[in-house]
Amino acid sequence: MGNEQVKISGWSRKGRLAIAATMLLALAGCKSIIPSGDGPRTSETPVEAPDTGEQPIDNVVAADNQRHRIALLLPLTGSNSNIGLSLANATTLALLDTKADNIRITRYDTAKGAGAAAKQAIADGNSLILGPLLADNVRAASRVASPAGVPIISYSNDVSVAGTNTFIMGFVPDQSVERVVAYARSQGLSRFAGLTPEGVYGQRSASALLRAVNNSGGSVVRMESYNRTGASLRSAINKMRNAQNYDALLIADSGQTAIRAIPLIRQSSGPDARILGTELWNTDNNLQGAPSARGAWFASVSDGLYKQYATKYRERFSTSPFRLSSLGYDSVLLTFRIARNWEVNTPFPIDRLRDSGGFVGLDGAFRFGRNGVAERMLEVQEVRTSGFAIISAAPRSFDN
Numbered sequence: 001m002g003n004e005q006v007k008i009s010g011w012s013r014k015g016r017l018a019i020a021a022t023m024l025l026a027l028a029g030c031k032s033i034i035p036s037g038d039g040p041r042t043s044e045t046p047v048e049a050p051d052t053g054e055q056p057i058d059n060v061v062a063a064d065n066q067r068h069r070i071a072l073l074l075p076l077t078g079s080n081s082n083i084g085l086s087l088a089n090a091t092t093l094a095l096l097d098t099k100a101d102n103i104r105i106t107r108y109d110t111a112k113g114a115g116a117a118a119k120q121a122i123a124d125g126n127s128l129i130l131g132p133l134l135a136d137n138v139r140a141a142s143r144v145a146s147p148a149g150v151p152i153i154s155y156s157n158d159v160s161v162a163g164t165n166t167f168i169m170g171f172v173p174d175q176s177v178e179r180v181v182a183y184a185r186s187q188g189l190s191r192f193a194g195l196t197p198e199g200v201y202g203q204r205s206a207s208a209l210l211r212a213v214n215n216s217g218g219s220v221v222r223m224e225s226y227n228r229t230g231a232s233l234r235s236a237i238n239k240m241r242n243a244q245n246y247d248a249l250l251i252a253d254s255g256q257t258a259i260r261a262i263p264l265i266r267q268s269s270g271p272d273a274r275i276l277g278t279e280l281w282n283t284d285n286n287l288q289g290a291p292s293a294r295g296a297w298f299a300s301v302s303d304g305l306y307k308q309y310a311t312k313y314r315e316r317f318s319t320s321p322f323r324l325s326s327l328g329y330d331s332v333l334l335t336f337r338i339a340r341n342w343e344v345n346t347p348f349p350i351d352r353l354r355d356s357g358g359f360v361g362l363d364g365a366f367r368f369g370r371n372g373v374a375e376r377m378l379e380v381q382e383v384r385t386s387g388f389a390i391i392s393a394a395p396r397s398f399d400n
Contacts, residue, residue, distance in 0.1 A: 067104040068339050071121035072328075073131035073141060078111035084133060086321050087155060087328035091130070093313060094332035102339055103332070105130075115140040122148050128348045129153070130331045135161045142166045151350050153334070155327045158200065162372035167353060169327050169366075169374050171301065173201060176279040177208035177250065179299035179378040183392050184248050185216040189274060193246040194223040195236060195261065197253050205252030205278060221246050228253075233261060240269045250276040255284025255293070262292040279378075283323045288387040299378045301363035302394050309362050330361030358398045365397050 072091055074084035091105055106124065108117035114137035121129060122145065129145055132138050135158035145152055146165050154161065157170030181192070194209045196202035206223055213220050222243035224236035249270050251258045255277070262275055277298030287293055306326055313321040337359065338352045358367030358375075365377040380392035 065345060067102050068128070068335075068342065068344055069124070069126045070103055070105045070335060071118075071124070071126035071129045072105050072107045073110050073114060073117050073121065073129055073137070074107065074133060075111045075137075076107060076109040080133065081111070083322050083324060084110075086325040087131070087133070089313065089317050090309075090321060090325040090328035091332045093309070093316060094329045094336075097312075098333065098336045100332070100336045100339070102344070103335060105332075110134075110137045110141075113140070114138075115144050117141070118144040122150055126150065127346075128335065130328070130335070131155055138166065149347060151348055151353070153331050153353075155324070155331070159204075159371070159373050164372075165350060167368050167372045167374070169331060171279045171363075171376070172373060173205045173252065173278050173280075174208040175376055175378060176299045177205055177252070178212040180250075180276050180278075180297055180380055181209065181212035181218075182216060183297065183299070183380045184274065184276060185213075185218055189248040190218040191244070191246045191248070192218055192220045193240060193243055193249045193270070193273070194220065195240075195249060195251050195253075195265075196223065196225050197257075198225050198227045202252055205250070209250050209252070228257075230260070233257070234264060237261060237264045237268055240265075243269050246270060246273055248274045248276055250278075252278050253280065255281045255287030255290075258293055258296070259287065259290050262296075266292075281383075282381070282388075287383060289385050290383065293383040294385060296383045297380055297391070298383075299380050301376060302379050302390075305362045305364075326362040330359075330363060330366075333361050334359050356398070360397075364394050367398055 072088060074087055075081055076084050076088065088107055095103065095105065106121070106126065108121050110117050110132045114132050118129060118141035127150060129141060129150060129152045131154060132141055133155045135156045138152065138154045138156050138158070138161040141152060142161065142163060142165070146163065149165070151165040151167065153167045153169055155170055156168055157172050159168060159172060159174075162168045192209065192213045194206055196206045202225060206225070209223070210220055222240055224239050226232040226236040249265060251261055258275070258277055258281065265273070265275070275293065275296035277296060279298070279300040281287055281298040282300035282303065306323070309326065309329060310321055313325070338349060342349055353368050354370075356367065358365050363376065366374045369375050377394040377396070377398075379390050379394035381388040382391045
C-alpha cells in the first residue's frame with residue numbers, strides 16, 4: 001500500500017461471565033504496533049511477591065505436585081523489556097489478588113529466543129504458556145508447543161498467529177473499527193473515508209473499514225495510505241481533495257498522528273467530517289483535550305477497572321504500568337477460573353477457553369472465537385476538552 005488509492009475489493013442467550021466482577025473491584029505482524037500507554041520509559045525492576053510461585057528461568061525448577069505449572073514467556077531483556085516486565089508484574093499482582101495458591105508461574109525470557117524459551121518451559125513441565133508478546137515470537141513458540149499439546153494464550157494482536165492451540169488476547173484493530181463504524185452508522189453517517197498507515201496494522205484497519213461499512217449499508221468513497229513521514233501524510237490528505245463528500249473519516253493510527261492530520265483534513269476535503277479513531281487512541285494522553293480532535297470518536301476497551309488496577313500497581317511497584325499490562329493480569333484471572341476445576345498434573349483443558357459465555361477481566365467481557373482470537377465488548381468514547389467521555393457503553397456480557 002503506497003500513497004495510491006486503496007482498492008480492496010448474533011447472539012440471543014445471556015452468557016455466563018466466568019470470573020466475578022467483584023474480584024476485580026477488590027483489587028502484533030512481527031512488528032505490530034505496541035501501545036506505549038502511560039508506562040515508564042526506562043527499565044522497570046520487577047518486585048517479586050512472596051509465595052506467588054514465580055521462578056526465574058536460570059533457577060532449577062523443582063517438581064510441584066500441588067500447583068499447576070504455568071510458563072510466562074516475555075521479553076525480559078532487550079528493547080521491549082519495559083513492556084515485558086510490566087506484563088510480568090501484572091501477573092504477580094493478579095496472583096496476589098486471587099490468592100491463587102494452586103498456580104505456579106515461571107518466567108522465561110523471549111529475548112534469548114522464543115522457541116528455546118518454549119522448549120525449556122515444556123521440559124520444565126509447564127502445561128500452559130502465557131505470552132509471548134510479538135507475533136514472530138508466538139510463531140516460534142507455537143512450533144514447539146503445538147506438537148507437545150501445550151496451549152498458548154498470547155498477548156499479540158496479530159490474528160494471523162492464532163491456531164488450534166494458540167489463542168490471541170491482544171487488542172485487535174478490526175473490532176475497534178467495526179464498533180466505531182457501527183456507532184457512526186447509528187448516528188446517521190453513511191459516507192466514509194479512510195486514512196491508514198502502511199504495514200500490517202494499516203492494511204487490516206483498511207480491510208475492517210471496508211467490511212464494516214459495506215455490511216452496514218454505507219459506502220467508502222476514498223481511502224489513502226501513507227508511510228508515517230510528515231510529507232507522505234500530507235500527500236495522502238491532499239489526494240483526498242478529489243474525493244466525493246464524506247461525512248466520516250477514519251484515522252487508523254496513533255493519537256499523535258491524528259493531532260497532526262486533523263487540521264490538514266479540515267483545510268482540505270473534510271471541513272465538517274466526523275473524525276474516527278481506533279483503540280490506539282485510548283493510550284494517548286496528549287489526545288485528551290486536543291483542540292483539533294474535539295468531537296472525534298473511537299472505540300476501545302473500558303478503562304473503569306483499569307484505573308483501579310493502575311493505582312494498585314503503582315503502590316506495589318513504585319512505577320506506572322503500561323496499558324497493555326492488563327492482558328497479563330487478565331490472563332491469570334482466566335487461568336485461575338479454569339484451574340478451579342482442573343486437576344494438577346493433567347493436561348490443560350483447552351476446550352474451556354472456548355466457553356461461549358465468555359470471561360470478564362480488567363478490560364471488560366471477552367471470549368475466544370472459533371479462530372482463537374479474543375472477541376471483546378468495546379465502548380465508544382468522544383474526545384472532549386476535559387478528556388474522553390463515554391458516549392456508547394460497552395455491553396456487560398455476551399448473548400449466545
